[in-house]
Amino acid sequence: MRLKVLGSAAGGGFPQWNCACPNCRRLREGKFSGVPRTQAQLAWSAAPGEWTLLNASPDLRIQIDATPELWPSHANGARHSPIRDLILTGAEVDQALGLLLLREFHCFRVHATASVRKILTEDNSMFGVLARFAGQVEWHDLPLDRPFSAGGAQLEAIPLTASFPGFVSAKRSAELNPAEAAIGLLVSPESGGGTLAFLPGAGCVSDALLKRLETCDFLFFDGTFWSDDEPSHIPGITRSARQMGHLPISGAGGSLDRLSGLQRPRKVFIHINNTNPILDDDSAERRTVNDSGWEVAWDGMEITL
Ligand SMILES: [Zn+2]
Numbered sequence: 001m002r003l004k005v006l007g008s009a010a011g012g013g014f015p016q017w018n019c020a021c022p023n024c025r026r027l028r029e030g031k032f033s034g035v036p037r038t039q040a041q042l043a044w045s046a047a048p049g050e051w052t053l054l055n056a057s058p059d060l061r062i063q064i065d066a067t068p069e070l071w072p073s074h075a076n077g078a079r080h081s082p083i084r085d086l087i088l089t090g091a092e093v094d095q096a097l098g099l100l101l102l103r104e105f106h107c108f109r110v111h112a113t114a115s116v117r118k119i120l121t122e123d124n125s126m127f128g129v130l131a132r133f134a135g136q137v138e139w140h141d142l143p144l145d146r147p148f149s150a151g152g153a154q155l156e157a158i159p160l161t162a163s164f165p166g167f168v169s170a171k172r173s174a175e176l177n178p179a180e181a182a183i184g185l186l187v188s189p190e191s192g193g194g195t196l197a198f199l200p201g202a203g204c205v206s207d208a209l210l211k212r213l214e215t216c217d218f219l220f221f222d223g224t225f226w227s228d229d230e231p232s233h234i235p236g237i238t239r240s241a242r243q244m245g246h247l248p249i250s251g252a253g254g255s256l257d258r259l260s261g262l263q264r265p266r267k268v269f270i271h272i273n274n275t276n277p278i279l280d281d282d283s284a285e286r287r288t289v290n291d292s293g294w295e296v297a298w299d300g301m302e303i304t305l
Contacts, residue, residue: 046152
């Protein structure tokens with residue numbers, strides 16, 4: 001199974017349109033050792049000509065455009081897409097906005113928790129563009145308590161401690177199952193092969209999860225912030241990385257520390273915020289990450305599961 005990283009940045013991308021932090025500024029000025037990144041997005045193919053999207057980023061249109069495997073085949077007539085399935089790990093704008101970009105009368109399946117489906121399809125009338133005719137988008141409620149299959153892979157939800165997006169009303173949130181707010185995923189090809197753990201937003205790692213990760217071959221982990229106080233330097237944000245549901249990379253109990261004992265998986269940071277110094281190929285923080293056995297995901301990175 002081929003898996004491609006279409007986007008590796010956190011929400012806002014890199015550079016972010018309204019950000020003048022040292023990273024974004026230096027990138028625009030051509031003085032940065034590193035590459036731009038679009039918002040986090042994965043895609044895999046378990047069979048020729050069939051692709052599954054993992055989330056639907058706001059950058060999905062340009063990500064599809066940058067990936068020839070996702071272009072329409074003209075053998076199939078004027079309209080076609082190899083995209084058959086889409087898994088949503090939450091209802092945040094960064095995870096779901098791209099769904100609206102897939103609206104041009106293409107039929108596909110969306111796998112999400114029941115709560116995420118309700119937020120998008122019952123509370124947001126704009127998602128009606130995906131229900132303009134019978135069978136346009138088929139929604140499948142994904143279970144939290146057992147493995148399920150989608151896109152030629154066996155999948156298992158990893159429950160995360162997270163809240164529903166800020167745009168969901170308190171009344172609606174109270175009606176929904178909090179365990180369904182956001183999930184991580186374990187992905188294994190049905191035809192056999194390795195297992196990928198996808199945890200782009202993780203505020204902590206339990207001992208049980210740590211054990212589970214040691215059985216995986218690839219770990220794509222939350223690389224949002226380098227330090228716990230990094231977001232507090234961003235105007236408008238007063239919370240720490242942990243309070244935002246992101247384990248910082250550095251510091252006591254940070255991901256480098258907490259996951260340092262993992263032997264088996266190839267470890268990759270993804271969902272990297274534009275303020276994070278690891279984006280700079282020449283930074284001391286990037287060297288620390290690489291010296292600790294971690295890679296930093298980039299747009300276009302590909303692995304075989
Ligand atoms: Zn920035």
